[in-house]
Amino acid sequence: MNRNQFIKSAGIASLVVPLTPLFSFSKPQEDPKLNKALVEEFVRVSHGKLDMVKELLNEHPNLLNAAHDWKFGDFETGLGAASHVGNKEIVKYLISKGAQGNIFTLALFGKTDILKAMIEFSPSLLYAKGPHGLTLLHHVNKGGDDALEAKEYILSLGLKETQFPLY
Structure with missing residues:
Protein backbone atom coordinates (compact mmCIF):
# COMPACT_ATOMS: atom_id res chain seq x y z
CA MET A 1 0.00 0.00 0.00
CA ASN A 2 1.45 3.34 -0.97
CA ARG A 3 1.11 6.59 0.92
CA ASN A 4 -1.88 7.90 -1.10
CA GLN A 5 -3.82 4.66 -0.59
CA PHE A 6 -3.04 4.71 3.12
CA ILE A 7 -4.28 8.30 3.52
CA LYS A 8 -7.48 7.54 1.62
CA SER A 9 -8.25 4.42 3.66
CA ALA A 10 -7.41 6.18 6.93
CA GLY A 11 -9.67 9.08 5.94
CA ILE A 12 -12.61 6.77 5.21
CA ALA A 13 -12.04 4.86 8.46
CA SER A 14 -12.03 8.10 10.43
CA LEU A 15 -15.52 8.84 9.07
CA VAL A 16 -16.93 5.34 9.69
CA VAL A 17 -15.58 4.68 13.19
CA PRO A 18 -17.38 7.64 14.85
CA LEU A 19 -20.68 6.57 13.22
CA THR A 20 -20.66 2.95 14.43
CA PRO A 21 -22.22 3.73 17.83
CA LEU A 22 -25.21 5.15 15.97
CA PHE A 23 -25.96 1.77 14.41
CA SER A 24 -26.67 -1.37 16.38
CA PHE A 25 -25.30 -4.52 14.89
CA SER A 26 -26.58 -6.75 17.67
CA LYS A 27 -30.10 -8.16 17.98
CA PRO A 28 -32.39 -5.67 19.76
CA GLN A 29 -33.55 -6.75 23.17
CA GLU A 30 -37.25 -7.73 23.25
CA ASP A 31 -39.61 -6.34 25.84
CA PRO A 32 -40.55 -9.02 28.34
CA LYS A 33 -43.94 -10.60 27.82
CA LEU A 34 -46.41 -11.05 30.64
CA ASN A 35 -46.28 -14.49 32.19
CA LYS A 36 -49.23 -16.56 30.88
CA ALA A 37 -49.90 -18.10 34.28
CA LEU A 38 -50.01 -14.63 35.86
CA VAL A 39 -52.48 -13.39 33.25
CA GLU A 40 -54.64 -16.49 33.77
CA GLU A 41 -54.62 -15.95 37.55
CA PHE A 42 -55.59 -12.30 37.14
CA VAL A 43 -58.51 -13.21 34.87
CA ARG A 44 -59.63 -15.99 37.24
CA VAL A 45 -59.68 -13.72 40.29
CA SER A 46 -61.40 -10.96 38.30
CA HIS A 47 -64.54 -13.07 38.30
CA GLY A 48 -65.07 -12.33 41.98
CA LYS A 49 -62.10 -11.53 44.22
CA LEU A 50 -61.68 -7.77 44.34
CA ASP A 51 -58.95 -7.84 46.98
CA MET A 52 -56.79 -10.12 44.82
CA VAL A 53 -57.54 -8.05 41.70
CA LYS A 54 -56.27 -4.96 43.50
CA GLU A 55 -53.18 -6.76 44.78
CA LEU A 56 -52.21 -8.22 41.41
CA LEU A 57 -52.90 -4.98 39.56
CA ASN A 58 -50.84 -3.04 42.09
CA GLU A 59 -47.88 -5.39 41.55
CA HIS A 60 -48.37 -5.75 37.76
CA PRO A 61 -50.21 -2.74 36.26
CA ASN A 62 -49.86 -4.18 32.74
CA LEU A 63 -52.38 -6.88 33.64
CA LEU A 64 -55.17 -4.31 33.32
CA ASN A 65 -55.97 -5.10 29.67
CA ALA A 66 -54.15 -8.42 29.35
CA ALA A 67 -56.21 -11.24 27.85
CA HIS A 68 -55.98 -14.94 28.57
CA ASP A 69 -56.73 -17.40 25.77
CA TRP A 70 -58.68 -20.21 27.44
CA LYS A 71 -58.61 -22.19 24.19
CA PHE A 72 -59.70 -21.88 20.58
CA GLY A 73 -59.37 -18.09 20.65
CA ASP A 74 -61.66 -17.62 23.66
CA PHE A 75 -59.94 -14.50 24.93
CA GLU A 76 -60.92 -13.01 28.27
CA THR A 77 -59.66 -9.98 30.16
CA GLY A 78 -60.24 -9.21 33.81
CA LEU A 79 -62.92 -6.74 32.74
CA GLY A 80 -64.56 -9.36 30.54
CA ALA A 81 -64.53 -11.84 33.41
CA ALA A 82 -66.12 -9.44 35.87
CA SER A 83 -68.65 -8.28 33.27
CA HIS A 84 -69.97 -11.69 32.27
CA VAL A 85 -70.55 -12.75 35.87
CA GLY A 86 -72.16 -9.41 36.70
CA ASN A 87 -69.56 -8.32 39.25
CA LYS A 88 -70.16 -4.59 38.96
CA GLU A 89 -67.84 -3.72 41.84
CA ILE A 90 -64.83 -5.25 40.09
CA VAL A 91 -65.93 -3.79 36.74
CA LYS A 92 -66.11 -0.29 38.23
CA TYR A 93 -62.71 -0.73 39.85
CA LEU A 94 -61.07 -1.88 36.60
CA ILE A 95 -62.72 0.92 34.62
CA SER A 96 -61.46 3.43 37.21
CA LYS A 97 -57.95 2.15 36.53
CA GLY A 98 -58.34 2.63 32.78
CA ALA A 99 -59.53 -0.78 31.56
CA GLN A 100 -60.79 -0.79 28.00
CA GLY A 101 -64.56 -1.00 28.30
Whole structure:
Protein backbone atom coordinates (compact mmCIF):
# COMPACT_ATOMS: atom_id res chain seq x y z
CA MET A 1 0.00 0.00 0.00
CA ASN A 2 1.45 3.34 -0.97
CA ARG A 3 1.11 6.59 0.92
CA ASN A 4 -1.88 7.90 -1.10
CA GLN A 5 -3.82 4.66 -0.59
CA PHE A 6 -3.04 4.71 3.12
CA ILE A 7 -4.28 8.30 3.52
CA LYS A 8 -7.48 7.54 1.62
CA SER A 9 -8.25 4.42 3.66
CA ALA A 10 -7.41 6.18 6.93
CA GLY A 11 -9.67 9.08 5.94
CA ILE A 12 -12.61 6.77 5.21
CA ALA A 13 -12.04 4.86 8.46
CA SER A 14 -12.03 8.10 10.43
CA LEU A 15 -15.52 8.84 9.07
CA VAL A 16 -16.93 5.34 9.69
CA VAL A 17 -15.58 4.68 13.19
CA PRO A 18 -17.38 7.64 14.85
CA LEU A 19 -20.68 6.57 13.22
CA THR A 20 -20.66 2.95 14.43
CA PRO A 21 -22.22 3.73 17.83
CA LEU A 22 -25.21 5.15 15.97
CA PHE A 23 -25.96 1.77 14.41
CA SER A 24 -26.67 -1.37 16.38
CA PHE A 25 -25.30 -4.52 14.89
CA SER A 26 -26.58 -6.75 17.67
CA LYS A 27 -30.10 -8.16 17.98
CA PRO A 28 -32.39 -5.67 19.76
CA GLN A 29 -33.55 -6.75 23.17
CA GLU A 30 -37.25 -7.73 23.25
CA ASP A 31 -39.61 -6.34 25.84
CA PRO A 32 -40.55 -9.02 28.34
CA LYS A 33 -43.94 -10.60 27.82
CA LEU A 34 -46.41 -11.05 30.64
CA ASN A 35 -46.28 -14.49 32.19
CA LYS A 36 -49.23 -16.56 30.88
CA ALA A 37 -49.90 -18.10 34.28
CA LEU A 38 -50.01 -14.63 35.86
CA VAL A 39 -52.48 -13.39 33.25
CA GLU A 40 -54.64 -16.49 33.77
CA GLU A 41 -54.62 -15.95 37.55
CA PHE A 42 -55.59 -12.30 37.14
CA VAL A 43 -58.51 -13.21 34.87
CA ARG A 44 -59.63 -15.99 37.24
CA VAL A 45 -59.68 -13.72 40.29
CA SER A 46 -61.40 -10.96 38.30
CA HIS A 47 -64.54 -13.07 38.30
CA GLY A 48 -65.07 -12.33 41.98
CA LYS A 49 -62.10 -11.53 44.22
CA LEU A 50 -61.68 -7.77 44.34
CA ASP A 51 -58.95 -7.84 46.98
CA MET A 52 -56.79 -10.12 44.82
CA VAL A 53 -57.54 -8.05 41.70
CA LYS A 54 -56.27 -4.96 43.50
CA GLU A 55 -53.18 -6.76 44.78
CA LEU A 56 -52.21 -8.22 41.41
CA LEU A 57 -52.90 -4.98 39.56
CA ASN A 58 -50.84 -3.04 42.09
CA GLU A 59 -47.88 -5.39 41.55
CA HIS A 60 -48.37 -5.75 37.76
CA PRO A 61 -50.21 -2.74 36.26
CA ASN A 62 -49.86 -4.18 32.74
CA LEU A 63 -52.38 -6.88 33.64
CA LEU A 64 -55.17 -4.31 33.32
CA ASN A 65 -55.97 -5.10 29.67
CA ALA A 66 -54.15 -8.42 29.35
CA ALA A 67 -56.21 -11.24 27.85
CA HIS A 68 -55.98 -14.94 28.57
CA ASP A 69 -56.73 -17.40 25.77
CA TRP A 70 -58.68 -20.21 27.44
CA LYS A 71 -58.61 -22.19 24.19
CA PHE A 72 -59.70 -21.88 20.58
CA GLY A 73 -59.37 -18.09 20.65
CA ASP A 74 -61.66 -17.62 23.66
CA PHE A 75 -59.94 -14.50 24.93
CA GLU A 76 -60.92 -13.01 28.27
CA THR A 77 -59.66 -9.98 30.16
CA GLY A 78 -60.24 -9.21 33.81
CA LEU A 79 -62.92 -6.74 32.74
CA GLY A 80 -64.56 -9.36 30.54
CA ALA A 81 -64.53 -11.84 33.41
CA ALA A 82 -66.12 -9.44 35.87
CA SER A 83 -68.65 -8.28 33.27
CA HIS A 84 -69.97 -11.69 32.27
CA VAL A 85 -70.55 -12.75 35.87
CA GLY A 86 -72.16 -9.41 36.70
CA ASN A 87 -69.56 -8.32 39.25
CA LYS A 88 -70.16 -4.59 38.96
CA GLU A 89 -67.84 -3.72 41.84
CA ILE A 90 -64.83 -5.25 40.09
CA VAL A 91 -65.93 -3.79 36.74
CA LYS A 92 -66.11 -0.29 38.23
CA TYR A 93 -62.71 -0.73 39.85
CA LEU A 94 -61.07 -1.88 36.60
CA ILE A 95 -62.72 0.92 34.62
CA SER A 96 -61.46 3.43 37.21
CA LYS A 97 -57.95 2.15 36.53
CA GLY A 98 -58.34 2.63 32.78
CA ALA A 99 -59.53 -0.78 31.56
CA GLN A 100 -60.79 -0.79 28.00
CA GLY A 101 -64.56 -1.00 28.30
CA ASN A 102 -66.59 -2.60 25.54
CA ILE A 103 -70.15 -3.25 24.39
CA PHE A 104 -70.59 -6.07 26.92
CA THR A 105 -69.66 -3.79 29.83
CA LEU A 106 -72.15 -1.22 28.51
CA ALA A 107 -74.81 -3.91 28.34
CA LEU A 108 -74.14 -4.95 31.95
CA PHE A 109 -74.72 -1.38 33.11
CA GLY A 110 -77.70 -0.84 30.82
CA LYS A 111 -76.17 2.03 28.86
CA THR A 112 -78.94 1.89 26.27
CA ASP A 113 -78.14 5.15 24.47
CA ILE A 114 -74.56 4.09 23.84
CA LEU A 115 -75.62 0.55 22.85
CA LYS A 116 -78.09 2.02 20.36
CA ALA A 117 -75.43 4.25 18.84
CA MET A 118 -72.95 1.39 18.53
CA ILE A 119 -75.49 -1.01 17.03
CA GLU A 120 -76.75 1.65 14.59
CA PHE A 121 -73.15 2.27 13.55
CA SER A 122 -72.41 -1.45 13.19
CA PRO A 123 -75.56 -3.63 13.24
CA SER A 124 -73.55 -6.87 13.45
CA LEU A 125 -72.53 -5.90 17.00
CA LEU A 126 -75.96 -7.10 18.08
CA TYR A 127 -74.62 -10.63 17.50
CA ALA A 128 -71.16 -10.06 18.96
CA LYS A 129 -69.86 -12.71 21.29
CA GLY A 130 -67.78 -11.95 24.31
CA PRO A 131 -65.76 -14.29 26.50
CA HIS A 132 -66.97 -17.89 26.32
CA GLY A 133 -69.31 -16.99 23.45
CA LEU A 134 -71.65 -15.05 25.73
CA THR A 135 -73.94 -12.47 24.10
CA LEU A 136 -75.24 -9.02 24.87
CA LEU A 137 -78.41 -10.65 26.15
CA HIS A 138 -76.40 -12.61 28.71
CA HIS A 139 -74.73 -9.41 29.88
CA VAL A 140 -77.94 -7.39 30.18
CA ASN A 141 -79.46 -10.26 32.15
CA LYS A 142 -76.49 -10.05 34.55
CA GLY A 143 -77.14 -6.30 34.79
CA GLY A 144 -80.48 -6.90 36.48
CA ASP A 145 -82.82 -3.95 36.99
CA ASP A 146 -80.18 -1.46 35.81
CA ALA A 147 -80.23 -3.07 32.37
CA LEU A 148 -83.96 -3.65 31.80
CA GLU A 149 -84.28 -0.91 29.17
CA ALA A 150 -81.20 -2.19 27.33
CA LYS A 151 -82.63 -5.72 27.48
CA GLU A 152 -85.93 -4.57 25.97
CA TYR A 153 -84.03 -2.75 23.25
CA ILE A 154 -81.89 -5.69 22.13
CA LEU A 155 -84.84 -8.08 22.36
CA SER A 156 -86.82 -5.69 20.14
CA LEU A 157 -84.07 -6.12 17.54
CA GLY A 158 -84.52 -9.88 17.60
CA LEU A 159 -81.54 -11.00 19.66
CA LYS A 160 -82.02 -14.40 21.24
CA GLU A 161 -79.74 -16.39 23.49
CA THR A 162 -79.11 -19.14 20.94
CA GLN A 163 -75.47 -19.91 21.48
CA PHE A 164 -73.85 -21.77 24.32
CA PRO A 165 -70.63 -21.07 26.15
CA LEU A 166 -67.58 -22.35 24.29
CA TYR A 167 -66.79 -24.92 26.99
